[in-house]
Amino acid sequence: MRSRSLLLLAMASILRGQSLALTFDDGPDLKAVGLPRAQAMNAAILKALGEGKVKSILFACGKRVDSPEGWAMVRAWGDAGHLVGNHSYTHPYLNSKKLDLAAFEADVAKMDALLRPVPGFTKLFRFPFLKEGDTAEKRDGFRAWLQAQGYRNGAVTIDASDWYYDSRFLAWKEAHPGADPAPFRKAYLAHLWDRAQYYEGLAQQLGLKGVKHTLLLHTNELNAAFLPDVIAMFRAKGWIVVDAKAAFADPVFSRQPSTLPAGESLLWSLAKEKGLPGLRFPGEDGDYEKPLLDAQGF
Numbered sequence: 001m002r003s004r005s006l007l008l009l010a011m012a013s014i015l016r017g018q019s020l021a022l023t024f025d026d027g028p029d030l031k032a033v034g035l036p037r038a039q040a041m042n043a044a045i046l047k048a049l050g051e052g053k054v055k056s057i058l059f060a061c062g063k064r065v066d067s068p069e070g071w072a073m074v075r076a077w078g079d080a081g082h083l084v085g086n087h088s089y090t091h092p093y094l095n096s097k098k099l100d101l102a103a104f105e106a107d108v109a110k111m112d113a114l115l116r117p118v119p120g121f122t123k124l125f126r127f128p129f130l131k132e133g134d135t136a137e138k139r140d141g142f143r144a145w146l147q148a149q150g151y152r153n154g155a156v157t158i159d160a161s162d163w164y165y166d167s168r169f170l171a172w173k174e175a176h177p178g179a180d181p182a183p184f185r186k187a188y189l190a191h192l193w194d195r196a197q198y199y200e201g202l203a204q205q206l207g208l209k210g211v212k213h214t215l216l217l218h219t220n221e222l223n224a225a226f227l228p229d230v231i232a233m234f235r236a237k238g239w240i241v242v243d244a245k246a247a248f249a250d251p252v253f254s255r256q257p258s259t260l261p262a263g264e265s266l267l268w269s270l271a272k273e274k275g276l277p278g279l280r281f282p283g284e285d286g287d288y289e290k291p292l293l294d295a296q297g298f
């Protein structure tokens with residue numbers, strides 16, 4: 001009897017608890033960082049996910065990975081039991097007036113054809129820069145096209161600026177060779193925790209308590225260095241790290257907010273649609289983080 005009530009208590013806390021999946025964009029850019037670093041980064045991230053018993057998703061971007069070595073790194077995700085989604089071929093900015101719907105669709109279709117033989121491939125699409133269109137025609141046209149192709153939006157609920165922290169981390173490491181990275185790790189974890197709490201707050205204001213979050217991360221040096229700490233931090237704070245597949249099954253990911261320009265975090269868009277006050281645009285940016293890192297001497 002006692003063990004049964006303990007079990008019920010544990011289940012209740014799981015039901016109450018916050019949860020998130022880790023999602024990774026782009027893939028290691030071997031042209032930018034060189035093959036050995038790209039392979040080391042990819043391996044470090046996959047190792048951290050494996051040791052943390054976390055199943056994730058890589059939204060691969062064609063121009064970064066379209067080489068035999070690049071595809072081998074993408075396939076390693078599927079081989080390890082992670083999902084692989086579509087993040088376009090050239091990473092186009094859909095909110096640009098110069099980009100029309102047909103060109104955007106062709107870019108995504110090109111990547112789709114390349115992804116089909118990849119293990120773990122799933123028809124989830126992550127918008128580059130989280131930009132979903134500057135006009136109703138582009139926004140709704142692309143949504144209809146995605147659906148016709150059997151795709152769903154691999155939306156982000158917790159947006160963050162790990163890409164900016166990564167650029168500062170690389171600069172800081174170069175300026176401080178051999179220095180202990182613990183202070184930088186602390187700043188990065190604080191950023192992710194701050195953003196998770198912010199977007200969880202939006203979810204609660206929207207009546208979406210218990211939503212399964214998707215956190216936006218990138219395949220970069222920062223996460224190669226600190227991903228085990230990221231996973232440990234969320235668990236220590238009582239969050240459950242769920243599989244990406246389970247997170248994207250949450251009904252919130254079928255929502256299609258009618259905002260323009262469209263995009264940002266899904267929760268940000270839903271909040272915008274509802275008229276919640278105090279939303280900044282863009283939802284996240286390096287400009288918001290620069291003063292914080294400058295003040296800490298990074």
Ligand SMILES: [Zn+2]
Pocket residue numbers: 025026061087091128129
């Ligand atoms: Zn991207």
